Amino acid sequence: MSQIAAMNISYQFFSFEYFLNSVNKIGFKNIDIWTGYPHLLLDEDYESKCSNIFAKCKEKGLHISNITPKVIGWPFNIADKNKKIRNKAIEYLKRGINAAIILEAPSIQLVSGTGLYDESKDEAWKRSRDSLREIADYAEEKGKQLYLEPIQIVESNLVCNKIDLRKMLEEVDSPILNAVVDTTHMEKNLESLDEYFDYLGKKIGFIHLNESDQLPWGEGNSPINVYLKQLNKYKYQGSITIEICSKMHYLNPDYAMKKTYNFIQDAISRQL
């Protein structure tokens, strides 16, 4: 359990204090901060907000294992054809890296952005790659790790599976840009953790261990035991984040996270 972090995305209808109290009481030692409304927007005043959050986490003994800048659904697209939007997105992600410094988080999660589906994918791919290079160079200077996540085809037409992911990592070619695998997206693509580890090996440094459809664990049909076995087989030592992204569960996030924690703890104890 010491590798596992709770993300605040499912607490977005509640205050950040509520989130911290909830996960602390449940027993989590790590949190992954999603920079969405109302918890932490990376706006003008983000530095003071981060300092404030860091102090509160320290008081509760919570470690911030990763920063997840919210981009999906927002106009922050690093592959956008409109230069203004693209530059704004890059600046936003650099603020995410600065936030990670204040919050003493070792890493930041990224996605590829998207092209438009009636335009050239190659051009969008190049824009995404160039943006990722710029962000990676910045992160390297600041001593942070980045993890690129393949998402679903309804969200992006660029990095959506292990093949796109390896290609992008190779093209950007930065030692601090590595891979994060989300088990929900992976399953939607009919891929497996074994395939990811075979194909990307040591580049995998971060896992989103999620139930199907990003439900609370135990409410979907993902094979937790298979996932845990595979992670053990590869002696996976990196961070693991739990995301619950199901609107109906946003109304009672404490219940959903507690259920998830207990479910995973039980599955891990049965592995030993």
Added chain:
Amino acid sequence: MKNLQFEQFAASNFHYIKHTRNFFMKSISDLGIHLIEFYMACPHFDIFNANFAEIRRLKKELDDREIQVCCSTLEQCNYPINIASEDKILREKSIEILRKTIEYTSILEAPYTQVLGGRGSYDLPKSEAWKRSKESLITLAEVGSKNNVCLVIEEASWFTTNTVYSTPLTRKMLDEVNKPFLKAMLDNCATETANENFRECMVILGEDMKHMHFADGKPGGHFVPGEGNLPLIDYLNILDDFNYKGAITFELYNRKYELDPHYYMKMCFEYISNYLK
């Protein structure tokens, strides 16, 4: 059908946002449609960075294709825009972006712009969120009045907002704000999610009901006709009974349609053509 006309049905770009604005415009022209609701979201319109030249360019594109805008709808579900927020800075920013939306809507010569009540965090007092929402709406209704653009407030679902999430609450907000440039709209997926009777909603809002979002659902989802289980014909008959003269927008606010938006928009208009035959 005694009163409803084909010309009242509007297309919209909600499910076109994985394609260029030009793709959307061409799609609408190809369908022979001349009325749209314009969803103000990237990449079709970047309201945050846009200037007057850009909104005028959009107006010209619409004019060239003889397309009228019945209503503009700023993205307020996904973007960090919340007029009821307890975060003062965010609330002020939300009012500013809606102010800009209202001004630009007037350049588009559209009569209405949609607005949501916003929400407060669920562990904080709901009554405070309501007050903030009301204050923001009073400010915005005055901006509307100056620009001759009427705001239409839409109920969101109870699991996404704790201010305006039913027709009686819409009525209450209209009465408390009490400004001529704040009116109301209905979305049949939202009324069903709130477990409301559509005819009663029409009675509650009366003359203040100015705009309509129309889609199939289970009960939410904003599906194309036939993919959900809602009594679509009943809503149309009720609108007809009330001699409703406003626009009826097909709102396919669902990612599942984004990969082939033209096909699904066409399906909606074929449905309504058959119905009006």
